[in-house]
Amino acid sequence: MGSTLAAAAMSAFALGAGASDTPAQANVAPQERLGLLRRYDLAPARLADNLNAFADANRLQIVYDANVTGGLRSRGLIGNYTVREALDRLLEGSGLSYRLSEQRATISIRLAQADNGVRSDVSDAERLPPIDVGAASGETRDGRRGGAPQGPGDRHTGYNAVSAPTTLKTDTPLLKTPLTVEVVTRQTMDDQQAISVGDALLTNVSGVTESTNVLDVFKIRGFSNPIGNIFKNGLMEYRIRKLDTTNLQTVEVLKGPASLLFGRGEPGGIVNLVVKRPLDTPYYSIQQQVKSFSGTRTTIDATGPLTQDKSILYRVNAEYYSNGSYRDYVSDRNLFIAPTLTFQPIEQFRMNIDFEYQNRTWVDDYPVLPAVGGSPASIPVSRYLSSASLMTAYPDHSDRKRIAYDWTYEFLPGWSLTNRLSYTSIATRNENVVPLSFNQTTGVLGRFAFFIPGTTDRTFATNLDLKGKFSTGPIDHSILVGLDAFKNYIPLYVSYQPFLSSINIYDPRSWQVENPYGNQVFGKSAQKWTGVYGQDMISLLDDTVHILLGGRYDWAESSANKNFSSYLNALSSYVTTYNTAFSPRVGAVYQPLPWLSFYGSYARSFGVSNSSSTGLPLDPQRGELYEAGVKAELLDRRLSLTMAYFDIFKTNMPYADPTNARNTLLIGKARSQGFEFDLTGRIDDNWSVIANYTHDDVRTVQGALSYNPATLITTQLAISGSKLPASPRNYGNLWVKYDADGELQGLSLGAGVSVHESSFGDNANSYVLPAYALVNGMIAYRTNIEGYTVTGQLNVKNLGDVTYYPTSTDRYTIQTGTPRTFVGSLRVEF
Structure with missing residues (x-):
C-alpha cells in the first residue's frame, strides 16, 4: 500500500x-x-x-x-x-x-x-x-493562499518586488544596489483598476506627482521633462500621451539621475514601462469595465505556446476604451492592440518581438482653470475654457504604430549579450488653445491656438549591453558595458496659430465659431543622441559590501528652424547644436544583515539642449544628486522598506513666458531636497499594504536677477528662493487590502487615502493650491464557475467628492481633480 x-x-x-x-x-x-x-x-x-x-x-x-x-x-x-x-x-x-x-x-x-x-x-x-x-x-x-504566488496570467503577483532587471539592466537585487527603484506590480494595477499609467503611479510611489494634463508627464522628486522621462522596456517613448496599462506587467520608477543607463533624463528620475511577456501555460481573460461619466472599457489578454516544445510563445493584449468627462465637451476614444511573440530555440537564447497599434481620438482640455487673486478661480470644475467649436470640429487624433524587439544570448556561463530596438511612427492631428492674457477684475481670458492638421513623428531607439560576472581573488565583479542611440525626427510641417476671441470665465460663450486657419507657420525638428556607458558592481567582505562605479559619455544633437514664416525660410534657417558630456555615478551599499542594507550614491545627469518656441537653441539641462538611505526586507522578505534622503540640483530649466507665449525663459538653477519613505508588500496571508510619504522642498536657487515686485504676477519670473509650481512640501499615500479566507475565501476589501499639503501654483508664488485628502475604496469577489474564474469588482475614487487641484504651471493653467468616480468590472479567466 x-x-x-x-x-x-x-x-x-x-x-x-x-x-x-x-x-x-x-x-x-x-x-x-x-x-x-x-x-x-x-x-x-x-x-x-x-x-x-x-x-x-x-x-x-x-x-x-x-x-x-x-x-x-x-x-x-x-x-x-x-x-x-x-x-x-x-x-x-x-x-x-x-x-x-x-x-x-x-x-x-x-x-x-x-x-x-x-x-x-x-x-x-x-x-x-x-x-x-x-x-x-x-x-x-x-x-489559505500564500504570500505572493504567480497567479493565472501572472496577474496575482503581490505588491512587492525584490528586483527590477529591465530597469537596472542587471539582475542585482534591489537590496544590494545604491539606487532607489520602486515597482508598481500587475496586481496593484488590477486591485486599484488603474487604467492609465498615471493611475498606477500617483498613489503608489513616493515622490511622484502630476506635472501637466497635456502630455503623460510626471514630476519625480519635483522635476519633470515634457518629452523625455518615459521609457518602455528600457527604450525611450517620446512625446507620448495617455499611456495605458493594458499590456503592462510592471511600472518601475528609477529615482535620481538615470543618465548612466538611459541617457537623456530628468535628475529626479525616469519611469520605465515593462510589458507583459508570453507564458508557456495557456491563459485567456476578458474584462468589461464601466465607469462614471459614460466610460466603458473592454480588454482581452490571451497567451500560450504556438509549438509543442514551447519554443515559440505568443501573447495578445487588446483594448477598446470610450469615455466622457466631468469636463464639458471633453471625450476620449481609444483602440489599442499589442501582440507579442517569444522565441527560445535553445536554452541560452531568448528573443521577444513586440507590436503595438493605437488609434485614438480625443477632445483636448487646455487651458483648464486660471487663478484669481490668491486662489483658483471660483467657477465650476466642469466649465470648458477652450474653444468648444474648434475642439469638437477638429478633435485631436493619433495613429501610433510601434515595433520593437529584444534578445539575450548567454554565450558563456554568467556572460550575456542583450540588444533592444524600437521604431515608432505617430501620425497626429493636434490642436491646443493657449491662454494669452487674463483680466483679474473682469475675468476675460485672451487666447490663441496651435493647430497642426497633420504631421508624422518618427522615433528610433536601440542599445546593446554586454554583461558578465567574474572574480579577482576575494572580490566579485558584475560588469555592464553598453552603447545606445536615439533619434526623433519630425519632417517639415505646416501649422496655424490663430488668435481667438476672448472668453469670460464667468459667462463663457462656448460655441462662438472660430477659424483655425490663421497665421500660417512652418516647423521642423530633430533630436539625435549617442552614448557609451559602463559600470562595475563590486562585492567584497563576504558579500556584505557592494560598490558601484560607472560613467557615461554622450554626443547629442538638437535641430530646429528659427524662422517660421514660409516653407523656404523654415528650410534655410534650420539650425543644429551639438553638446557632449560625461555623467559619472558612484555608490556604496553596506549589508550587515541579509535583510538590511545602508546605501549612499552620487550621480550627474545630462539633458540635450533645449529648443525654445522660437526655434533658438538654449543651454542644455544638467543635474546632480546626493543620496543616502536604508533598505530592508521584512517579514521573511514579504515586505520591502526604503527610506531615502536626497539632494538634487538642476540647471537651465525652461518655462513659458506668460507675457509672450512664443518666448521661453530659463531658471538658472533649482534644488529639490527631501526625504522619502516607501513600505510595500504583504504583512501576512490576509493583509497587504502600500504606504509612502514624501517631504520635498523644491525651489529656485538662481532665478531672475532683475524684476519688479509690482509686476511679478504678470511677468511670472522665477526668483531666488521661490517655490516651483505645484510642489507640496509634504504628501503621502496609504492603501491597505484584506483577502479573506475560510468561508469568505475569494472576497477582497481595499481602502486608501491620499493627502497633499497646500502648495504655490506658479513661479512667482502669487497664489495657493489648497491642501486636500482623497479616500478610495475597493471590494472584489472571485469564484470558480464551471471551470472559469470569475471576478466582480467595484472601485470608488475620491469617495468624499472633494474639489481639488492636483497641479499647475502658472496662473492660467490649473488642473482640476476628478470628482467622485465609480469603476465596476467583471473579469472571466480560463
Missing part, C-alpha cells in the same frame, strides 16, 4: 515530468545540465510555489511531501545559478534537504526533512515521509 501511495505521489508531484525538452536540451546530458547556469527571477513566495517554478524552468521532477513544505516560505531567487546552487538557496533556512537521482534522461529531486538543514546528495530515499497528495498547488493545507 505504501509503495502504491508513493508511486501515486511521485506521479502527482513529478513536476515537469510531462514537459518535453527542446531539441537543444535533449542533446544535453542530465549531469551536464546540472552544471549549466540559468537565470531566475523568483519573488519571495511560498516554498511550494517557487519549487514548482524552479522545476518548470529546468524540466526536472521534484517529489516531496506537501506536509513538509506546507507553511514554509522561500526568500526567492534572483540571478544566475546552477541547479545545485539554486536548490541550496531556495531551501536555505527551511530545514529541508534534497537528493538527486538520475533516471534515464531526467533528473529526479527528492525532498525531505534534513537532520542538519543542509543539502545532502546521498541521503536515503527511504527517509521520505508519507506523501500527501491532497494539497493543491498554490494553497496551504488549510486553504
